[in-house]
Every structure is written in C-alpha cells, then in structure tokens.
Amino acid sequence: MSTTASTQDSGGARTEVQREQLSDVVVRFAGDSGDGMQLTGSQFSNTSALFGNDLSTLPDFPAEIRAPAGTLPGVSAFQVRIADYDIHTPGDAPDVLIAMNPAALKTNLGELRKDGILIVNTNDFNKRNLIKAKYEANPLEDDSLEGYRVIEVELQRLTRQSLEELEIDNRSRDRCKNLFALGMVYWVFSRSLDPTIAWLEKKFAKKPVIAEANIKALKAGYNYCDITGVFQTRYEIQPAKLEPGTYRSINGNSAFSLGMVAASRRSGLPLFLGSYPITPASTILHELARYKQFGVTTFQAEDEIAAVCAAIGASYGGSLALTTTSGPGLALKSEAINLALITELPLVICNVQRGGPSTGLPTKTEQADLLQALYGRNGESSLPVIAPATPADCFDAALEACRMAIEHMVPVIFLSDGYLANGSEPWRVPEVEDLPDLRRAFAERPAEDDDSFMPYRRDEKTLARPWAVPGTPGLEHRIGGLEKEDVTGSVSYDPENHERMVHLRAEKVARIADSLPPLEVTGSPEGGPLLVIGWGSTLGAITGAVNLAHAEGLPVSRVHLRHINPLPNDLGEILARFDKVLLPEMNSGQLASVLRGRYLKDIVTLSKVQGRPFSRGEILAAIRQHLES
C-alpha cells in the first residue's frame, strides 16, 4: 500500500474520517470454501476494473468442492491488487485481509503486511471453530494480532439483523455475510456499489428475494462503516493511465477461449473442441460450449484419449481442432499427439498446468510440464510449444498457436498454467480487422488427367504438406501412424527414408523460428552482469522484480520467452552477452536444463514448486544475491 498523497475531510458529525490517496493496494478475501470468497473477490476486482484501475488477481482455492466447514484445508482465498499504474502481479503481501473464520485467519495471517488492516468476522470465533482451526487460544483475545489494525465485526449477527424483514431462513441470511463484508471493503476503498448490485440483479433474476437479500447485506455493510466510524480512513486509488481503448477484465482461460473463436473466424474453419473435464482447464470447455452461435462444436469425450482423438478426426475433416487438458491428461494424450504429428495434421493442445506429479495439486499452479510438453512422447517428435505470459496474452498466444498449426500442419502445445487460467487483468479489446489472417486453402481436385496427388509433397518454405480433406474428389488417399514415404505418403520401412522423414518433421518445426520477432531485452540489451530470463506466467513477477531492482539502480536486464520450441534464433547471442543468467521457474529447473544443453551456457535456476506463483520479493532477493556474489 503506497501512499502518494494525503488529504483530510470531515466525515460528518460523527468522527473525523481521513481520506488518503493510494497508488496501489493488495486485498485478500479469505473464508471457508462455502463462504463465497471467489465471488466476493471477483466483484471487488470487476468494480475496480470498471473504475479504471489496473489490476491483477490470484484466486486460491482447495481441490475439494466443499472441504469440511471451518477446517484449514477448506479455506478459499482470493487476492487482488489494484493500482493507479501499470502492474504485473497480484502483489506479494496483502495490505488488507478479510478473514471470515479462524481457519482463514490462521492460514493467511502470516502473509499480511505489518500494520495491515485485518477485518475479522468475530461470530465465527467460537470454541468449535477454534478447535477446527487448531487454535489453542482465541487469537482475538491474546496478543497474536498485535501490530495489525484489527477491525472486529460481528458479520453474522449484523447480516442477520439487516435481513430481519425478509422472509428467508437464517441459513439464507448467513449466506449473505460475504456481501456485508464486501460492502465494508467498498466503503473503505470509496467504491460504487452499483456494478455489484447490477450483477446480483442479473444473477438472481429468477430469485428476486435472494437478490434483494444480497443487495441489502451489501448496502448494510457499506452503511455500517458510514455510521459507526469503525474506520478512521477511507482510501482512494485513482484510475490507471492505460493505453486508450476499450477494456474488459479477463482471465486466462476465457482469453484463450476467445482467442480460439477469433482464430476460427480468421481462418474460416469451424472450431472443434474435444475435451474431458479436468481442473483447471474445464472452464474452457464450459465457455466454448456456449458459443454455438459461432459454429463451435464441443465434444465432452469419455476420456482424455478420446478427446484428443476426436479432435484429430475433426482436423482430418477440415476443422480447426483443439483439445484442452491439464498435466495428467497431457500424459494420456501423448500417443495420439504423435499420431497428429506423423500424419501432419493441425491441432492445438492446450495444457493448463497444475501441480504434479500424478494428481498432485489440482487447483494450484506450476510450470513443471515443460519437459513433458517438449519430450513426453515416443520417438523423435519435436512440436511447437508456446507459453502465454499473462491472462490477457492467452488471447494472442491462442491465435499464434493456431497460425503455427495451420501454416505448418503440425500439433502445437499451448502451455498455460493455473495462475494464468484463473487470474484476471484488464484487457484492451483488439479490433477484429487487426487480428492475423489465418486462411489457408485445402488441397483441391487435380486436373482431369492428373493422377499424381502426393499427400506428403511439401511447401518449399514452410515444409507443410497439403491439407486434403475427405470429400474432395480425386484426392482419395490413406494416412496413418506408420512411417510415411517422403512425397507419396505410402507406408515405408526404408531406413534412409525414415531418417529423412525424422529430419523433415523436425526441420518443419525449427523453421517456425524464422517467423518469430526478435526478443526484447529490457535493461541493457548490449549485455551486463546479470540477465533474468523467464517463460510463461512468471513474466509479471520478473517484470515487477526487475523494475524494483532498476529503482535501486541495480544493473540487471531481463528477457522473456514465449516460444519454448522452437527457441528464438537470437536467444543464443543474447545469453552470451551476460556474465550470469538467472532463470526463475515454477519447477526444479526444466527450461534451464534445456538452455544449458542447447547453448552450453550456465544458467542459475531460481526454483519454486509450492503451487503458488513467485512474488516480486523472492526474485528481487535473488537478483541482489547474484549481483553481489
């Protein structure tokens, strides 16, 4: 919470209320998984986005839909950072923590900034809940909250009271207490209630009494602060100075879904998604299932293998084919991905990475499928791997994945992660005519006397084979997983042919690097003592950390990789210009091992595998350390 200005005004007759300008603030809502924390956090984010702040969110929820109420594993949290300038991360330590029960307090207090604001629902601090949260003594009654600005509120009692007149039971009343808390937070940050009221009216259009209850609770929370003077200060965060344009708040899975629909329109190919539900990728299936108006076919298959195989069938038939999954599902799809690879059919495989191995941490983020994406298949099977950097970037990266797949007739792995999938940020909506043109013609009926259709005759530049879809007269041919003879595509066991085909398939992918833009080095492109290199979702934390380091005058540079395979042509030269290279990644050093092998350059890994993204502070500390030593 950084203060840029401070003013004072009179808050009416009751008490003096200060008004303070903040540049940015980090708020975390934490409660039981049944407390509606994701909804509360999203509403606060949306309202702030509509106000014009830049923002970045970090939802954090358990894998269980409803873990036993009140327990530590059942805590669900949503962190959002809002700012009046361009930010890159959801923030390190929260400035404000809303704890709905003892378990939420226990699991989140450790990260609250010293002197931070802590809003606690005291009604939930009964003996039973304290035991469930493994508290030996009530933290509200000893000195464990010393050093924080504690606001104790009887959320349950006050919410019930505010809804007394409504003909609903107490259980329904209690379910509105998150809105009471949200109303309080809106008061503290001088936010309008209107966007949330409009949202509630729409969401509960068929249950007006529930809408009314939620709206009443929201207003009651707001008025409670107004009347009681429980806070001495109200904060204001001005709109951020973003590039002109139309904006909306978007998370990574949604941006990816829109990117695929856009790619379908820009290629003129119908979109087909074959998918099997898996966290944290399922919301892509849900979203695309709604886009029937755009001719999108979604197929919920019987398993991960059928999902990718159906997509391959659709690609063969001339659709823009997609399959979506997370790590364990990618493992199941490997054999089929190689079928697309050897039959040279375009396919996008979206892997929203989560904590592994095995079932691992389904709802937490990780980047540990990188080597699986690159190498997790039998035989020599190089395919393009693209990693989006921010939630909104999933839109552009989806279009690029489709471009590679269609232009080069190849399966492409899109390597997102749980942090990008669920995190949101403002997105400047592009103009449709500015989007890339992805049209590519199918192979056409040959001339009457031409009997020589060659399914594996390649384009000289891209090395792509023709896309010959069934139904085209005169192009009847057979493809399959057995090795193909160069040009004719007939089955071939010839040793030299096999080697040639292995090289051709690899070369086709390698040539994609020629179409990539040069890398941008921030800091000193000419070289220096330290380069921080990142890939995928670590962009925000690395950018934030390097900006902080630059503010301290530290000679550090950074570069970010979106293309993991093929690697950009200029990467080797860039690495060579720096004495040391630091690579933060949410795995044990997977990209580092790839880069070492490829460029014979030592890479220092900054590893984090806790199911949570890097904080700026962690990376900044590593930058300082490596510049000193």
Add this chain to the structure above:
Amino acid sequence: MSEQATLTRKDFQSDQDVRWCPGCGDYAILKAVQSVFPELGIPREKFVIVSGIGCSSRFPYYMDTYGFHTIHGRAPAVATGLKVSRPDLEVWVVTGDGDALSIGGNHLIHTLRRNVGVKILLFNNRIYGLTKGQYSPTSEIGKKTGSTPLGSVDAPFNPLALALGAGASFVARSVDIYQKHLVETLRQAAAHKGSAFVEIYQNCNIFNDAAFAYMTGKAERADANLYLEHGKPLTFGADGDRGIRLSGVGLEVVRVGENGVTEDDLLVWDAHAPNAALASLLAHATPPAFPTPVGLFRAAAQPSFESQVVGQIESTIEKQGSGSLESLLRAGETWTVD
C-alpha cells in the same frame, strides 16, 4: 449421380498389394465391402475408412477411398470427431477383437451409447494376430497361447451382448465366408442412421485356425446357425423343423411337431423392436445349447449423435443469427480509456 452409378468394385480397390496371410478371412470381408460400396450411390470421395491397430486395421490401405489408419483402440474416437464435424461423410470403422474390446473398449461402448453415425465392423478372430498369437478378450476360457501356456482363465466378452448393453441401435453378426449373407448384412448396416455394429466372425488360419468350424463346417452349418430374418419365425436345422421359443424369461430350442409344438409357438423375429431385451437374449444364445444366431439382431430408429449436435448449433444460429466476433470480444462489462 450418373458418375456414382457407374462405380464398380474395382473403383474401390487401391493400388496397394494386399498383405494379409494367404487364406486369411480378411480377404473375404474386403471383397464384400468392395462389393457393397459401389451399390450405395454415394460418391467415392465421401467414404472414409478409419481403423486402429491390428491385422484388420490394415484395411484402409486396400480401399481406394479416404482412409485413416490410427492408433490402437482409438478408431471409434477419431471417427466420432470426423463424423460429428463432417456429417456429410460416410465413415466406416474397421477394428478387431483386441483393438475394439481390449485397448479400445471404452471408445467402442461410448460411440455406441451416443449413437454416432459410423459403421463399425468388428473382425472377431478370437486371437491376437499381429502380435503373434496371444489370447484375446473373445478367446474361450482355457485358451493356450504364448502368453497363457497353461490356458487363459478369464471369461471372454460377448461382443453383441456388450454392444446391446451399451445401447447400440444397430447390431448384427455375420461370418467371413458367408459372402452373400455378409454382403446383405453390410447393406443393412449402410442403410442405418446411427451407429451400426457388425460382428464378423473371421478365421485366422495362422494362430487360431478353424475357430468357427463348429458352425461353418459343411456338416455342421445347417444345425449350428440360426439365420435371423425380420418378421419370420426363428427356425433352423437341415429340415427347417427346429425353432426357438420363449420359455419363461429365457429361450428354448424346440422341434416343431414334437410335444405339441407348432410353428405358432416359435418366436417371430422383430429386429426393429424398440426394446433390446429379446435381442439381448439371442446374443446370449450360444453353442452348444443353441445354434449361433447370425444376421440382424437389432435396428432401432434413434436420432444420431451428430444430427443432434449439429441441430443445436443450427437452431441457435437460426434463432440468434451467426455470432458477431466484435460483440463477443466486447461482451460483459467494458470501460473506455481515452
């Protein structure tokens, strides 16, 4: 149509040398398919043969149509994606007992459950051929093979009962060497909208020779086969005097003229019954207690998967118009920065 009307068996023969073992039952099936396709009045380029892995799955290479030799067990899944996205195509799946019932069992039952409009020809030779003779999920208990030197101990699948259990709307059985019967069965499958499942008993003369001799042998054939014909009583035997009647909740073999049994007591076969219970009873009618039923077990009219999936998309576009990408990208709450 004039072009299609002139298609012949030869038009469906590819330039590839057929490389099944001499004497393999697959040759007869290939011949039957190549005989039926030209009759259907469908342009050649509309046919796609999708296969998995195994001897049978080499089938697409020998057909001069579009063909996709996929991976082990997954042909029904690939075919589903193709048919749903291209309902205009005529998609046939060729698979074997290992491919369809072992590694690909899941895809088979779900394709049938959904009633995807693909024809599935299951070549059942009750053995693994391409991997050299291991027992398969349709091998009889006690099968001695390289992987089961003391005999297999697990019970086999009954493919037709499995298909009916999965809700298949078309189920039939034929035999490689019953060429006329096979051709007729394939015709019926081709005419069916929705999933058509055809089990074809196929002799592997290398690893499981004479597996079906108990019913295909000249001496045995009349008494060991029960030819199912819609609307006709279930009779069999050299003299046609034996038949099948309902007995309690099961079936019973009877002889007309004995113990007061008349032809009126015999079950009249209804292949189009909406309820698959009787078809299921027949699928469980196995030798030696019963002759082996061959022919059409079930052909029920049910909407195909692809017609419903496409229907949802078409009716949405009809009601709401084709979507505007501009509006979609700007959906929800937006704000403007000047």
